[in-house]
Amino acid sequence: MIIDAHQHFWDPARADYPWMAADELAPIRRAFGPADLAPLLTANGIDASILVQCRSALEETEEFLRIAHATPSVIGVVGWADLTDGALGDTLERLRGLPGGDKLVGIRHQVHDEPDPDWLLREDVQRGLTAVFAHDLAYDFLVRSRELPAAIATAQAFPQARFVLDHAAKPPIAAGGSSEWAARIKALGACGNVWCKISGLATEAAWNDWDAERLSPFVVHAASCFGEGRLIFGSDWPVCLLAGSYGEIKDALEACLAKLGPQARDKAFGVNAAAVYRLAVAT
Template identity: 40%
Template sequence: MNNRIDAHQHFWKFDPVRDSWIDESMQKIQRDFLPEDLLPLLQENQFSGCVAVQANQSEDETNFLVNLAAKNDFIKGVVGWVDLRGVTIEERLHHFSSNKIIKGFRHVVQGESDDFMLRKDFQNGISALKQFNFTYDILIFHRQLPAAIELANQFPDQPFVIDHIAKPDIKSGDILSWKKGIQEISKTENVFCKISGMVTEADWKNWKTDDLKPYLDVIFENFSADKLMFGSDWPVLNVASDYTEVVKTLEDYIAQLSVENQNKIWYENAKSFYRL
């Protein structure tokens, strides 16, 4: 079995005020999730490492993940948070660039207005990433894909990756507008896509593999094996599934691909995109 990288997971010490997005419907994840909780799951499923992604919008969060990575060598990279709209953004990026474990940044754009990524202050922050070799994770709902397409086209040299396949509404089966956006954004050379976060967009209690398949088909038809990577979205996935089930769902789907292409999706693409 080849090495595998989980390109998208989170850690937190649960704080009901700060983490108010984890509401009563998500009781299963209203607790701490730390490296010692993840490591056995990675080992059971042949993963040699992971990329820890911010869940909270603060520089404290970035520092928290950096400190965990310093103590746990299976955390191969950190996608942190920095205020991309801030007037001192270059100074902050310069500060973070001294720490090689930080590979890129993310903003929870799904919680912002649909035109957020087109604002001048945000784009000023995006324009500063490249000089420090930082990536950017695009976290959006599918209705925000038009703005993401515009962003990707405006910054053709900036490496972007779409989180959670841009959150289509799998539960309702609505696919058409999302599919159109995916077809468009996949044409841009600089945009990768994470096969992650799908089970939590489906019906948590009743989803079946067949519910995910049409969405996986679209992703694989539009992004080549060179631009796709696996992310578990642990521990959020626990509200709808478990780690091994999410891994197995993708294993089964890509079983017909060449070993080389499977290895790209499990390992090589994350490694090269994030410079692990």
Template identity: 40%
Template sequence: MIIDTHHHYWNYDPVEYDWIDDDMTRIRRSFLPADLKETLKGTGVEGVVTVQARQSLEETDWLLELAAENEFMRGIVGWLPLAAEDIGAILDQYSQNKNLKSLRHVVQGEKDPNFILGKEFNRGISLLKNYDLAYDILIFEHQLVNTITFVDQHPDQQFVLDHIAKPRIKANELEPWAKYLWELAERENVSCKISGMVTEADFNNWTEEQLKPYFDVVIKAFGPERLLFGSDWPVCLVATEYSDWLNLVKKQLAQFSEEEQKMIFHKNAEKVYQL
């Protein structure tokens, strides 16, 4: 069994999704549960965790509605205003919906380099463990140093690193990403999604050989106990087909025993997101 822990849906709107630029014309359309269900045929993927693509309560409400309507959606990673003064009351309300498994903020898009260390934001993060909610970390590699400091403030919080912290694959640069990823991986309350790699490379010219050093670092740093599979569909489609990405990950994980592969492909997801 396989659980895909990272994908998105959207009703395409050029203003709301202005990050979909001219190099990504293939995904300038709507992507909904029916589209993903069709994509998953024959892949062995039986369950999914859907991740927010907009930072609004409207988005979180919409994803929770979709999860209630689609059995293959095992849970969602939503967005809530973690820095808000009344975040406690908001968490009281939203945590009643058992399809909400984790929260995420698009830290990679924040202009303030110290956003992740902000007092109000961290006050919100400190409450999540009381509601059995994980937190998905979305950053670029240059934000890893502050992220390590951030994680150390919350030793009892379950974190999931998205897209292996977006290293500079297109430039074929391993450092300082590898150094700081290893350091972050020393924190046992952090798991990592194998996802989003092809879109950090050149969409049209990436190779398996180019990605291998990044796979090697992540696999060794986190080990089979703290890795999860994610597709980043439909974003991945600008660089690869869903099944091709899944097969590439399977190939990289062939070094592990059958039980270890089960951990990465579904057991870790069930544990981290309490599916």
């Protein structure tokens, strides 16, 4: 099974997405749902996907579980829940009991939007993470270089937990890279309980001036940090449409992975996502 481990659905007419307010995001400020994604998966040889949170609202997590329940191609949901809620364990139990609750595989929060770069290290957040892992869920890090030290400390604090780094921590590709980013994801990769999604890279490059060669050094560095067993493909659709079509993004990442060898490519396109998210699928 070939898995797209990072895609979104949203409808700005029905809910508020603060991160979508910028003028340059106008092309994706419309509804995207399962009917939009289905033909793209078929055309690109993708068997299944993991639906990832877009806003900080339990209502969205509940909606995504309903979508997953009704959409066989959605085999996992990384939802949102309030890590600072002292009753988070009860909330997770309730979510698990909803239609589609068996497809809840992880939790995510937009940490890079928090004013405090050490937000992950707050006592209430760490308590919330304890509840997440007690329910056998993974946690997705949505961070940039600024928050990576806190992510490293968090991964070290929960050595038996499973973490996923989204978008390789959003390297500044348009600016030519960063030694700080490179060193910090190397330190995170040294934590053996963290996987890395090579997703969202084209939108970190110049949207009208990128190709596989431009992305390749960042994919190669991520591979050197995490190894072929912890690298995961994700389209980041429909955010990726700002830089290219679903097919262009998939083909570019496939070209980058091809340089690492067929085994690395095969693992990144399914096996590794199934492992970290505990997906009951054949890959």
